[in-house]
Amino acid sequence: MNYAFARSQYKKSRQAGLSGSSDPHEMITLTLEELSRCLRNLQSPTIEHDKKKKYFSNAFTAVYILQTSLDFEKGGEIAENLFKLYEYCRNQLQKAMNSDHDAKLEACENILNDIIDAWGQIK
Structure with a gap:
């Protein structure tokens, strides 16, 4: 998967919601919410193939954004734990994309x- 392309597509699809926002806290909130929305939609047994591909693409991109936004120097153990949680989600997305029912x-x-x-609650 080409992450630069995926990130570009994600940014285009979310342009309306993010335009004018330069608040990093809000950007992370929107990314977390998008990932949650994609995960919820991917659980639908009747999801169309094209929509499924889009949700996977957006979900992987959101995980990438969340992982790369972590500051391990300032965040310490919390950043490390968040990275592990995001990595767990990425692995589960990979399984689901490969039709692994587990x-x-x-x-x-x-x-x-x-x-x-x-x-x-942070802000």
Whole structure:
């Protein structure tokens, strides 16, 4: 997967929601919410193939953005733990993309929702 291309496509698809926003906290909030939305939609048994591809693309891009936005020097153990959680979600997405029925997308969605709640309390 070409991450530069995926990130570019993700930015284009989310342009309306992000335009005018330079607040890093808000950008992370939107990225977390997008990842949670994609995880939720990917669990639908009736999802169309084209939509499924788009959700996977957006989800992988969101994970990439979240992982690369971590500051390990300032964030220390919290940043390391978040990286591990995002990596777990990435691995589960990879399993689901490969039609592995053991993929735990619901668990990832629950983890993300907890992170979203905690992130919302920070600001």
